Amino acid sequence: MFVHCAGLPLFASMFKLKYFVFMMAFVVAASSCKVSRLPQSSDQSDSASVPLDTTVAPLDSTLTLIQDSVEIEIFRLLKDTVTIIGVGDIMMGTNYPDKGYLPPNKGADLLRDVKPVLQNADVTFGNLEGVILDDGGDAKYCRNPKICYIFRSPEYMLNHLKGAGFDLLSTANNHAGDFGDPGRKNTARALDSLGFYHAGQTTHPYSTFMVDGMKYGFTAFAPNTGTMSIHDLDKAGKIVSMLDSISDVVIVSFHGGAEGSKYQNVTRESEVFYGENRGNVYDFSHKMIDAGADIIFGHGPHVTRAVDIYKNRFIIYSLGNFCTYARFNLKGDNGLAPIIKVFTNPEGEFLKAEITPIVQRAPGGPKIDADGRVITKLRELTEKDFPEVPVKIDATGIITYLQD
Numbered sequence: 001m002f003v004h005c006a007g008l009p010l011f012a013s014m015f016k017l018k019y020f021v022f023m024m025a026f027v028v029a030a031s032s033c034k035v036s037r038l039p040q041s042s043d044q045s046d047s048a049s050v051p052l053d054t055t056v057a058p059l060d061s062t063l064t065l066i067q068d069s070v071e072i073e074i075f076r077l078l079k080d081t082v083t084i085i086g087v088g089d090i091m092m093g094t095n096y097p098d099k100g101y102l103p104p105n106k107g108a109d110l111l112r113d114v115k116p117v118l119q120n121a122d123v124t125f126g127n128l129e130g131v132i133l134d135d136g137g138d139a140k141y142c143r144n145p146k147i148c149y150i151f152r153s154p155e156y157m158l159n160h161l162k163g164a165g166f167d168l169l170s171t172a173n174n175h176a177g178d179f180g181d182p183g184r185k186n187t188a189r190a191l192d193s194l195g196f197y198h199a200g201q202t203t204h205p206y207s208t209f210m211v212d213g214m215k216y217g218f219t220a221f222a223p224n225t226g227t228m229s230i231h232d233l234d235k236a237g238k239i240v241s242m243l244d245s246i247s248d249v250v251i252v253s254f255h256g257g258a259e260g261s262k263y264q265n266v267t268r269e270s271e272v273f274y275g276e277n278r279g280n281v282y283d284f285s286h287k288m289i290d291a292g293a294d295i296i297f298g299h300g301p302h303v304t305r306a307v308d309i310y311k312n313r314f315i316i317y318s319l320g321n322f323c324t325y326a327r328f329n330l331k332g333d334n335g336l337a338p339i340i341k342v343f344t345n346p347e348g349e350f351l352k353a354e355i356t357p358i359v360q361r362a363p364g365g366p367k368i369d370a371d372g373r374v375i376t377k378l379r380e381l382t383e384k385d386f387p388e389v390p391v392k393i394d395a396t397g398i399i400t401y402l403q404d
Contacts, residue, residue, distance in 0.1 A: 265306075304318055
């Protein structure tokens with residue numbers, strides 16, 4: 001959003017076309033340019049005997065850089081729509097307390113049904129629950145590991161996420177510290193090694209990246225130790241504002257709110273769950289948009305929550321369980337979740353969104369839900385929690401904002 005354009009759509013389109021023609025002409029002309037080399041200095045006293053070197057040579061790498069920059073700017077000016085997919089919690093299996101909680105075929109089949117959907121966007125986001133670590137680490141204390149939920153996923157699982165189209169992952173959640181500093185550090189190293197963009201730890205609060213000439217900023221927050229705090233609204237707002245100043249589109253993720261099907265409604269108050277303050281997710285989301293965020297993806301309750309539009313920016317308060325193998329309750333609403341594809345203009349303003357409904361059945365792994373149950377659930381929740389917001393979710397899962 002560091003470039004803000006105003007004006008009539010027709011004027012903007014004419015400007016883009018003229019700019020495109022001009023810059024293309026510049027690139028073609030510059031690409032064909034040649035330069036003559038001047039003679040190098042010489043120790044000969046008879047300088048008149050030194051001929052001018054008229055050898056025709058191509059321009060150096062500076063021209064290539066100019067051409068690349070022009071092509072990026074042209075692409076960016078002609079790009080009218082940005083698409084960003086968001087999904088909820090991802091935990092593709094854990095080797096702790098034993099390997100019995102890992103899926104068959106090393107998890108290679110878990111995302112097969114939804115891969116074509118995930119790959120069809122400029123950016124695809126998910127919440128990475130647990131740590132990436134083959135073995136070891138400082139396991140969080142549990143009296144009985146078989147009923148204590150801590151997650152340690154083998155590194156090869158990340159290859160499946162990369163192959164499915166994921167670009168962006170949040171590490172701001174209550175399971176990011178399940179195996180102490182060794183788990184945190186190896187997770188960051190493994191994500192970096194495969195080219196994932198990630199954020200949420202105090203050691204890695206945000207990321208910026210380019211896709212097709214557009215610059216994105218991303219940051220994530222949670223109420224948990226070692227993560228960027230969802231409670232420190234002033235600090236969170238400053239990070240978002242900084243990202244807004246250098247990015248076209250700013251994506252914010254939060255892990256917050258009480259857990260389970262009893263807590264699917266957005267209360268607009270601070271939520272306390274088992275003695276822990278999980279934040280006021282409504283207040284947080286609106287303040288982050290005030291600071292410059294364009295899209296807010298929520299997760300943490302392990303069920304879907306309502307959609308909201310604020311200042312023409314998109315919010316979903318929980319994306320539910322997306323791919324959670326073996327150690328999660330997937331009964332009823334816990335097994336339903338959306339894949340949300342958000343369409344914005346290049347400044348991050350909401351245009352529409354599309355829901356692909358998925359269902360998980362024990363032991364887990366997302367499948368397309370032909371019955372579209374989460375679409376109905378999202379519509380009911382949104383109408384109840386935000387009756388004043390003119391959002392429409394139709395039977396096919398198309399989300400529109402009915403502005404005046």
